[in-house]
Structures are given as structure tokens and as C-alpha cells.
Amino acid sequence: xxxxxxxxxxxxxxxxxxxxxxxxxxxxxxxxxxxxxxxxxxxxxxxxxxxxxxxxxxxxxxxxxxxxxxxxxxxxxxxxxxxxxxxxxxxxxxxxxxxxxxxxxxxxxxxxxxxxxxxxxxxxxxxxxxxxxxxxxxxxxxxxxxxxxxxxxxxxxxxxxxxxxxxxxxxxxxxxxxxxxxxxxxx
Amino acid sequence: xxxxxxxxxxxxxxxxxxxxxxxxxxxxxxxxxxxxxxxxxxxxxxxxxxxxxxxxxxxxxxxxxxxxxxxxxx
Numbered sequence: 262x263x264x265x266x267x268x269x270x271x272x273x274x275x276x277x278x279x280x281x282x283x284x285x286x287x288x289x290x291x292x293x294x295x296x297x298x299x300x301x302x303x304x305x306x307x308x309x310x311x312x313x314x315x316x317x318x319x320x321x322x323x324x325x326x327x328x329x330x331x332x333x334x335x336x337x338x339x340x341x342x343x344x345x346x347x348x349x350x351x352x353x354x355x356x357x358x359x360x361x362x363x364x365x366x367x368x369x370x371x372x373x374x375x376x377x378x379x380x381x382x383x384x385x386x387x388x389x390x391x392x393x394x395x396x397x398x399x400x401x402x403x404x405x406x407x408x409x410x411x412x413x414x415x416x417x418x419x420x421x422x423x424x425x426x427x428x429x430x431x432x433x434x435x436x437x438x439x440x441x442x443x444x445x446x447x448x
Numbered sequence: 449x450x451x452x453x454x455x456x457x458x459x460x461x462x463x464x465x466x467x468x469x470x471x472x473x474x475x476x477x478x479x480x481x482x483x484x485x486x487x488x489x490x491x492x493x494x495x496x497x498x499x500x501x502x503x504x505x506x507x508x509x510x511x512x513x514x515x516x517x518x519x520x521x522x
Contacts, residue, residue: 282457299457307464311518314471315511321478322508325501328485332494424491445492 340442345380346370347437354396358383361429361440368429370438371396371412378438380429381415387422401426415446424448460521467514474507481507 279288280299340362351357351372358367359380367383371394381401383391390405400418401410408420415426430442485500 278457307468308518311468311471311515314468314475315508315515318471318475318478318508318511321475321482322501322504324482325485325497325504328489329497329501332489332497336494427492445490447488447491447493 340440342432342439342441344437345431345440351378351438356394359440361443365443367391368440369394369401370429370431373412376433378431378433379413379415380431380440381410381426382429385422386417386424386426387420392426463521464518467518471511471514474511478504478507 278299279285279292280297343361343363345359345361346357351370353372353374356369356371359370360366361368368380369383369392370378370380372378373396381392385392385403385405385408387403387406387408390403392401392403392408392410394401394412396412399412401412401415402408403410403420403422406421408422409418410416410422410426411418415428417423417425425446425448427446428444429440430444432439432441481500481504485497488494488496
């Protein structure tokens, strides 16, 4: 507490700094009853804010390393080849939904010819609606917002999608069609 | 030898505000970095994942240094 004029301030009282820096004697009467350490009052809230922002910074850095961890894990254990369909299971012009790797989002296998297949993620890259193949016109259609993709490349032809469909690498073997990898793409 | 003049309260306040501004800018930069990295990673581009993580770590280190300076200022 700020002492009254003429009195020697106690050690603890001298630690209290008035905002204008004037001597104790010059301080108004009310400040004697409500002593505030102006320096502390100014800095505490700013320091708390700075601590919170630095904590956010730590969270962002941790997020980056989480991505690194996921990336390394994906590199160390790539998905193994998986038989997704037998030859007689999908007619020419037909399609089959499958999951590769197990537990993934739905993928779409389309038979475009006697021995040619293409496979893409079934979810539209706009708002995840399922795309529908139209083999005759060589396109994949997203009916939700009228998005169109090229059946042979997965690239966007028209509509709101900005990115091509992720492509599943397929391999035609004697006993059926196998998925061997997934190609994520931004362009 | 002359002692350096003591930093008065108003000057300290300016320094604190300046540090807060820099720390905030760095955090915004980190947010942008995380968004861009996530976009690239989900698009199959893993080449920038590690450099971006190191850059973000450097930003965090800088922020930590500024916070430490701020704590010692008072």
C-alpha cells in the first residue's frame, strides 16, 4: 500500500509502482487505498497472451511432425497387391466398387475394354459425392454438382472439382485384376 | 564507463507489443505452412513434408526465444 505523505514507505510498499511515476507524496488519496503496481498490471496479460500464442506455435510444429510420421509410416509399409475382381465379375462397360487398401474409402473399378481396366477413388474431389462411370462417353459424372472427369485419366473435364480423382494402379493377371498402389494427385 | 540508460516503462511496452506482433506473424506463417503441407501430402507430394516440418520447428524455436526475452524484460 502507498503510505501517506510524510511517512517512510515500508520495503514491500516501495515495490508498488504508480503509473505516473510521481513520488508517493504526490499521489492522490484514492490511490493510497487502491495501490496498483502499474508495471505488473500492464505486462501480465500480454505475457499470458504471448505464452498462449507460443503454445499454439508448438501445436503447429507438432502437427508438421505428425505429417512426417504418417509419411514415413506409409513409405515403410506400402499396401500390398490385392485381388479386387475376377475377369468374369465385371462386364465390359461395367464397374465394381472395392476398397484398397482394406478399410480405405470406396474405389471404383471400371472395365473399359476386353482387357483394359481403370480404377479411381469413388469420391468426387469436390464434396465427396460418389461418381458414376459413363463408359460410352468416356467420362465419370458426379451428379451432386455436375462435375465431370475423364474416364481414362481421372482429370477434371468440367464442373466445380479442382483436383483429379486419385488413381488406383491396377494390374491384369491371369486369375483376375489386382490393385497394386494408389496414386494421389493434385494436378 | 557509462551504464546504459534504463528502459522506461513506455519503452518496455513498445518492445512487448512489438514482440507480440512478431510472434503472431510467425504463428500465422506456421498455420499457412501446415495448410500447404497437408494439401501437398494429401495430393501425394511427400517431398516437402520434412523441410516444412523443420521450418515450422525453427519458427517455434524463434517464438520460444522471443518469449524467453519477454519474460526477462520485466
